[in-house]
Amino acid sequence: MxxxxxxxxxxxxxxxxxxxxxxxxxxxxxxxxxxxxxxxxxxxxxxxxxxxxxxxxxxxxxxxxxxxxxxxxxxxxxxxxxxxxxxxxxxxxxxxxxxxxxxxxxxxxxxxxxxxERPVPFPGWTLPGVMGAGGMDILLRSDCLPRLSRQEPVVLCGNGPLLLLLACHLLDAGAPVAAWLDTGDTLRRLAALPHMPAALGDRAYLAKGLRMARRVLSSGMPIIRNVRSLRAEGDGHVEQVRYTTSKGEYRLPAGMLLRHEGIxxxxxxxxxxxxxxxxxxxxxxxxxxxxxxxxxxxxxxxxxxxxxxxxxxxxxxxxxxxxxxxxxxxxxxxxxxxxxxxxxxxxxxxxxxxxxxxxLRHIFAPHPDIFAVPDETIICRCENVSAGDIRAAVREGFTNVNEIKRFTRCGMGPCQGRMCGPALAELAAQASGLPPRQVDMLHVRMPFRPVPLNEYCTLNGLGYEENHTA
The missing domain is CATH 3.50.50.60 (FAD/NAD(P)-binding domain)
Known part of the structure; x- marks a missing residue:
């Protein structure tokens, strides 16, 4: 029954x-x-x-x-x-x-x-070969190691504890990790140090993090600090990563770029x-x-x-x-x-x-500059809305993200803003000069996920053919 x-x-x-x-x-x-x-x-x-x-x-x-x-x-x-x-x-x-x-x-x-994972758009993030660290972790747990080992160099990028775990998994898998591009801010991390004594309240977790950090450092993996203006470039697939630091602009060859900016x-x-x-x-x-x-x-x-x-x-x-x-x-x-x-x-x-x-909440706080992307950057992949479109909407006087959504269609696709909502709010806040909380969050409506029309009609006792032709 x-x-x-x-x-x-x-x-x-x-x-x-x-x-x-x-x-x-x-x-x-x-x-x-x-x-x-x-x-x-x-x-x-x-x-x-x-x-x-x-x-x-x-x-x-x-x-x-x-x-x-x-x-x-x-x-x-x-x-x-x-x-x-x-x-x-x-x-x-x-x-x-x-x-x-x-x-x-x-x-x-x-x-x-x-x-x-916090979705963070950047130029080239829609290229094949660019994915989140969490997505790669899923592949690692799904027996995709042989395919991974044949990839071109892997570049890690971002700011968050999951990157540390993924780096260890990739090293264990023998993946060719070219570099770790750290987008965290040194000054913000120094400001988080007064909160460090609290971490002693969970020594086992702290020790686990230190073990992973030693594993990464002992591998000789290059770690590049204060990375900004990230770009993935390539013809049909990511081929190189471009970024800047305080010392200038750099390029790295890459067959895969894994980005993570926190959970x-x-x-x-x-x-x-x-x-x-x-x-x-x-x-x-x-x-x-x-x-x-x-x-x-x-x-x-x-x-x-x-x-x-x-x-x-x-x-x-x-x-x-x-x-x-x-x-x-x-x-x-x-x-x-x-x-x-x-x-x-x-x-x-x-x-x-x-x-x-x-x-951890303070030491891995995201830097607002990660959303300072060029106008041509696609923010909403479902509706092909760019950062420039959002900034233009703000110049027209729209500051609430739900107004911008109606004006640009950003967030109206099947994902209902899962992948673009946080970036939309950050861009609207930057362009308007308002705090992110004041530009609101996208309103979501049911259904939460797409459902076939015939399933919906059958469940609710509606004639599918009649409803479909209405």
Missing amino acids: NVTNFDCIVIGAGPAGLAAACAARDCGLEVALLDEQAAPGGQLFRNVESPLAQRLLDEKDRRTGLDLVARFRAGGTDYRPHSTVWAIDGTAVSYSRNGVSERITASHIILAPGGM IPRTHIPNALGLAMTWDEVQRCWHPTTDIRGRTSCEHISIAGDSAYVHGGDASLLKGTLAGIDAARRLHVISEAEADHRSAGTLRELRRLEWARGF
Whole structure:
């Protein structure tokens, strides 16, 4: 029998989603978990059940990931992989799975879609061979090493801890890494040093970062600081990378350019649902307004993991656990006293990690100059809108990003601004002289993701042929 009503629906099978489902099940809730991927794990534990992915994880992460997935699979959650959620209407969740759209309901919904790489357009970013560091990490966990080893030199570029991890993976794979172009700002990093003592609150994480840094430094990989004005150039494929430093302009041959400028929360679903959002001045991004248990401005919706605020995978496990327990408390399946008892240790550990990770928030703060791109740079790939188009709209008097969207169509494509929204806001702020928070964020509407018309009509009892010809 296909169950359609649950106590709790969890969206996302990363560390936070899996932990939330396990905690809610332990409290006695009937839980469904929807996820786009074929297997549980999210990005941190992607394909963790496969030997290849296990080799790319250190011992602690491998053990944590395997234990979490095993606990989840044994817990009795109604797990629905290959499921793309495209609408949430009240307590009803609509999703597409294997070419069919279905709808299930629940008394409580936990969103755990995770974080995403901050999209930063630059000249040549649409060339084949240019991709994000996270995308390459996915390929590495998907047995693409032979193809990678035959590439021309790889150039890393950006500012963020994921680059350090990827650099180690590439070195282990024997990839020819030509250079690391660091876009971080030295003065900003020096200003972050007063926050460094907080990192001692998580010595294991700090030691892991130092081990990776030693691995990179001992490899002899060139690290070039204060890089600006990045360009990828080539005929049909990236062939060289051009950039400037304080000493002048340089070129590097490259068959692949991997850029990373930090992780930001995925906000499309919270945005579309009208949940309260907060602007982070340091990391220059919007995130849902939540408390430590993931409670949002909507009583029946919680958010867990990096989709609320980016603190990393181990913190996401704790956030998911708290959200699952709190869902049971809200539904009066467990008492306040029992919820407090179950949450006490997790709360203490999460507060410690949040304090310790504050240093990373400052040391890897993005430099606003990364968005100072030439007018010809394509910002919205879906609608072919350039930086010059956006600046022209601001000169016409449009300063709110949603006004610019209507004027230029930037953000109107299938991705609904996922890839251009942050850059659009930064460009509008620079051109208008306003702070980014004052130019607003793009409004998102359902469906969150494209859904075939025949699936939508079938789900809602509409005649597809009649609707199609109307």
